[in-house]
Amino acid sequence: MKMVSEGKLSGRQRRKNTSLQGKIFKLWEAYESGELSVNGLLRKCSGIYGPNA
Template structure:
């Protein structure tokens, strides 16, 4: 906490999700993917893990 700066801890899984979302957003901004594709990919990032038993 030097110089009055605070640092917030962040879990590895949260950093991973944020990284994927920032990557997808950058691809959208660069017009590499459509808005529909962006939303589909975001759903995959946030969606439940696939279970093999169904």
């Protein structure tokens, strides 16, 4: 788990997954720094993973 939090993921990833993961990491950093509440983090994550209309 430590490697994930440090951004040291290995293996192949599709571009879309890499892009999504980057967005999630940025949101997590904002949450950890106090810029986002838990509710805000979850809302923004749901927007990333939610259905695309």
